Every structure is written in C-alpha cells, then in structure tokens.
Amino acid sequence: MTPRLLVAGVGNIFLADDAFGPEVIRALDDRPLPPEVRVRDYGIRGMDLAYDLLDGYATAVLVDAARRGRRPGTLSLIEAEPPDGTVPPEAHGMDPAKVLALATHLGDEPLPRVLVLACEPEVLPSEDEDLLPGLSTPVREAVDRAVDALHTLIPALLADPDGPMPPLGRPMESPPPHPAALHGTAAD
16 A cells, blocks of 8 residues: 655754654654555655655644643643745755755655654753754654554544644643743744
C-alpha cells in the first residue's frame, strides 16, 4: 500500500531538546502507526524532507521542538501556512517554513496539508555551544504524550485529510504561557 500520510521527525539529536522530533519517531517503533503512514526521522536533512513533501502525500505531520512561549514540554498542534514567497528557500537547514519554501521552489505539484506537532523546549544550546545531547525532563516526558497524540490525530487525518483537526484531549492542552515568555525571553 502506498503511504498517504507522512510523519516526519525533525531536529538535531546533538542539540538537547531539538532532538524531540527524532525521539518521537524512535518511540513509534514500539507503537507503530497504520501502514498508510510513512514514518521517517529526517533529523536535519531539510532537502530530503522538501523532496518527500512533493511525493503526493495528502498530509504531512512534522514533529519538532518549537518555542511558542509555553511551559517546557507543552505540545501544540499548528497548521503550517502555505509559503507566500516571503521566506527564501534554503537547502541547508531544517526550519519548517524554509523547508516548505524549498519544496515549493523545487516542484510544480501542490504541497500537502502540513501540520506541526510542536513541543516547547526547555533547553536549547546557545550559539557558542556545539553539542548538548539529551532531552530535558519535561521534553522527555512529552515524547509519550506526542505518540498518544499522533495515534489520535492520524486516524482522523486518514479518514479526512482536509477535515478539521480533531480534539486531542489532555496531552494537547496549552497551559498559560511560561512566565519567562511573558518577559520577552522566549521567541516564536
């Protein structure tokens, strides 16, 4: 059976909580998704993901760490906006907006619907740190909740790729923003 949906782990395993996406993909080994779903860890290979987004999938779910001003470990489900030409395509990087812009630049086919299952990181290395392996405790605890969320989300998307995002229950609730975010220290 040809996969109709792509679940893509995104992030660098050597940069603390940025490894969230690959860790969720690894956790899916123990709780696989249906055969209509292609599950792949893209790590930091943005070019590979851009080309795969052009393979005829109805929907793609990117699993990534993203600062959104929430408590560390909070999961959010975001519908990615289609590229509007203001973000330049970039072949060397894994920023989802740049990957979508690259995919649009590379192909004539329309992109699939793209959702991002994002986890609020607690620890991301600074510019002067090269390596910082290992997830923080709240992000490590969010991995199983993300797997649960995918097992709720994926059947609904397979049934209706263009339908509304289903309510995902407790794992997806967003508590009030983390106090540090209210003081401008967290960036989107």
